Amino acid sequence: MRITRLLVAVSSAAILLTTAATASAAGFHHYVALGDSYTSGPLIPAQRLDPLGCGRSTANYPSVVAAALNVGAFTDVSCAGADTGAMTRPQKVPLNGTNGPQLDALRIDTDLVTLGIGGNDYGVFGSLTATCPGLRASDPTGNPCEKHFTTNGVDTVGAAITAIRPRIEGVLATIHQRSPGARVLVVGYPRIAPESGYCPDVLPFADGDYAWLNQVERDLNQALEDAAANGDAEFVDTYGPSRGHDACARGGSAWINGKDQDVFAAAAYHPLKAGMAGVAAIVLKALR
Numbered sequence: 001m002r003i004t005r006l007l008v009a010v011s012s013a014a015i016l017l018t019t020a021a022t023a024s025a026a027g028f029h030h031y032v033a034l035g036d037s038y039t040s041g042p043l044i045p046a047q048r049l050d051p052l053g054c055g056r057s058t059a060n061y062p063s064v065v066a067a068a069l070n071v072g073a074f075t076d077v078s079c080a081g082a083d084t085g086a087m088t089r090p091q092k093v094p095l096n097g098t099n100g101p102q103l104d105a106l107r108i109d110t111d112l113v114t115l116g117i118g119g120n121d122y123g124v125f126g127s128l129t130a131t132c133p134g135l136r137a138s139d140p141t142g143n144p145c146e147k148h149f150t151t152n153g154v155d156t157v158g159a160a161i162t163a164i165r166p167r168i169e170g171v172l173a174t175i176h177q178r179s180p181g182a183r184v185l186v187v188g189y190p191r192i193a194p195e196s197g198y199c200p201d202v203l204p205f206a207d208g209d210y211a212w213l214n215q216v217e218r219d220l221n222q223a224l225e226d227a228a229a230n231g232d233a234e235f236v237d238t239y240g241p242s243r244g245h246d247a248c249a250r251g252g253s254a255w256i257n258g259k260d261q262d263v264f265a266a267a268a269y270h271p272l273k274a275g276m277a278g279v280a281a282i283v284l285k286a287l288r
Contacts (some may be wrong), residue, residue: 033062035116037080042267053093054079064280083120084167110179122160133204143208172231184233188221190242199248202258
């Protein structure tokens, strides 16, 4: 009887140890978040000071993911205005600050990396938000912005997006070199414009440019997905799941802020806190 009890106790202890080891193995030791403003979360409370000019929020999606996973160590170096060049070079930011090369945050023991980048390369997003609202008055129901960026029949924004893909692939190659054991997720951009309908008081693009803006986002996300496939990484689609949470969404369901900057909530044309929570849920689902 004593021998049987001893064997049961030893077996139970082995099961407990195995379960604990499995649980430990399932966790992440060091998580690094890389990206631009759609990752950092400018003006979303509370803003970090390291440096302040990066607009890095403690409520951005990497922070929500890190807390949910209870990671051992978390390093967020995302920064507003970052493009793929900021992965390997210092980035000057407002208020006389500097964000170091983001890839320098990677370590040999980093085992989780999220990357949200590409929208600032060749000024894609910045050009659209700076140019399109001003063109609406010239042709409110047409597509003046699409025409503005079309030269000799070529959509110059689309051409720029084609050139972004190899840049992303280069970043992914360096991530794998520095952190060969890391699980790498390329996080796409959520929907800005609605699938149908218009809200010029919030998103002041010409009616016909809404469809073009959606196409620009789809093309950019496709470039990211293709780069992930070629770069041994996983692509996380946030565009599809954010349907109904665009800047025009009513009743507090919007994930994206409109044209009016809110210093207590979000930068213009950028994710709100709800948007960061929504993207975090999508990332967590991909991880689990």
